[in-house]
Amino acid sequence: MSNAVGWLDGAWGVVLLSVLVLLVVGWYLSYLAARLDRLHHRVETSRAALETRLARRAAVALEVSRALGPPEGERLRLAASRMVRAPDAPVSEAGENLLARALHQAFPDADRVNRLRADPATGELLDELVLAGERVRMARRFHNDAVSHAQRMRRKRVVRWAKLAGTAQMPQMVEIDDSSPDGLA
Structure with a gap:
């Protein structure tokens, strides 16, 4: 029995311990890489969903703009058509903020919205908006x-x-005005 314990004290013990440490470190790095990959995939999926929304x-804002009179209807039509033309392009925060401002100007209060709801088709469009x-x-x-989550991991x-992370770009937040106009709240 003393021979069995004795070999652990020599070179074999160091080799065995080194292999064990390398296996644990390799497993941990593999775990982190897989988790980071899942987080990046989640970012890409959520980005695609956001762009679709x-x-x-x-x-819908473009459709609603047809029911509005000038100048709000024209302003909303211009802002919405600018964003409809490039649905596959990356999110334009400036364009989205312009659309949000146009929505706020088009629907400043509930009185205007209630007048528009008198037409059932326009009411449905407003609900959809x-x-x-x-x-x-x-x-x-x-x-x-x-x-x-991805930034924290990186x-x-x-x-x-x-x-x-390899050569993957650092994911970025989308900061846009997504508040609801007072008239539609």
């Missing part, structure tokens, strides 16, 4: 949450040292 809101706005807010919240020292 933004395109839908712009399309409210729903599209809620979905944009939810999609942006999910996206920014996913970005926050800031970990071991992730940076081992270069586990």
Whole structure:
């Protein structure tokens, strides 16, 4: 029995301990890389969902602009058509904020909205616009949450040292005005 314990004290013990440490470190780095990959995939998926929701809101806003008189209807039509033309392009925060301002100017109070609701077709469009706005807010919240988790993981020292993110760009938050106009709230 003393021979069995004796070999652990020599070179074999060091080799065995080194292999064990390398296996644990390799497993941990592999775990972190897989988690980071899942977080990046979540960011991409949530970004695509957000872009879809933004395109839908712009399309509905464009339809609603036809029921409004000048100048609000024209301003809303211009802002919405600018965002509808490029649904596959990256989110233009300036364009989305312009659309949000146009929505706020078009629906400043409930009186105007109530007059528009007198027409059932316009009322349905307004309901759809409210729903599209809620979905944009939810999609942006999910996206920014996913970005926050990915950024937090990428800031970990071991992730940076081992270069586990590779050449992937740092995910960015989407900061747009997604508040609901007073008249539609």
